Amino acid sequence: MNKLLIILGPTASGKSDLAIKIAKLFNGEIISADSRQVYKEMNIGTAKPSKGKIRYHLLDIIEPNKRFSAAQYKELACNAIKDIQNRNKLPILCGGTGLYISSIIEDWQFPEVPPQEKLREELEKESIEQLFKIYQKLDPEGAKSIDKKNKRRLIRAIEVCKANNKPFWQQRKSSKSSFDTLLIGIELPKKELKERIAKRIKKMINMGLETEIKTLKDKYGWIPSLQTIGYQEWKEYFNNKLNKKEVQDLIELHTIQYSKRQMTWFKKMKDVQWIEKPEQAIKLTELFLK
């Protein structure tokens, strides 16, 4: 069996619940496609699914102060998918990180150049214009289409070129996924999504989000993985610049904005079956598995 079911959608749209439901009905296991739920100790703020009967992969696989990447994700996720298929179960890829999902369904080959902190630090000092010039020299073709005002991206492009002595643009590859896929996207009316987001955030706070963050920042400081919606907002709170209500409002705002960015990515993806109700997903899955 080579089937792979994918469930995507913006945050708080009910992806996990749907995935669990389908996993129960169709003998499946879930692979999280979420760039924050991979971290240990970040539970409440990432709305990490709690342990249940259904096996959930790629949660809690890394320490919060460690670096994680899309390339690592892709490898781990592919392995998990194949493993599940080999055991004759249905793998369900479920999450809101568009980049991670795309890397699997389009079988991206990331250039095999791990991040090089030193080089990055060096390049970080340069101006954007300067960086663009450097990149232009290394990869004139790529320079035509790169986002020339995005420092982070320029630095990575330069890093890859230097490491392999080949233009960055030629090192990015994608192809048709070898999996037989069904993509289901959840798209709720704006108003409903907003309500669900607000509700979820309230719940998080009631569940002790503040304590979770306090523990994390006391233990690790404001590490990069805390640069996450629902976490970063508390920095000002602990500095007494914001009160709790303001933090909550900010989280809500940022989450809504994030959900729009997610949709921008998803809408670009081909072959997504957009649904609003879980029953529709179940029907689609039935047909898919026939």
Added chain:
RNA sequence: GGGUGCGUCGCAUAGCGGCAAUUGCACGAGACUGUAAAUCUCGCGACCUUAGGUCUACGUAGGUUCGAGUCCUACCGCACCCA
């Protein structure tokens, strides 16, 4: 009743005679191949097909000026002070 200050594009903020008007936020659209819940771009008075042009706009009404968000007068609203 007297005095002072302030009223600018959803909100905040700049502007001190050449302005469709600065900046931030919000909002809209979009990009994305090892940080992606990250990072970045563009748009944001209306109309005309782009270059560009036309109209309507800085509390209201007048005035001075080639030209007014900017100066003057009156009025309205808000804030503070003195009575």
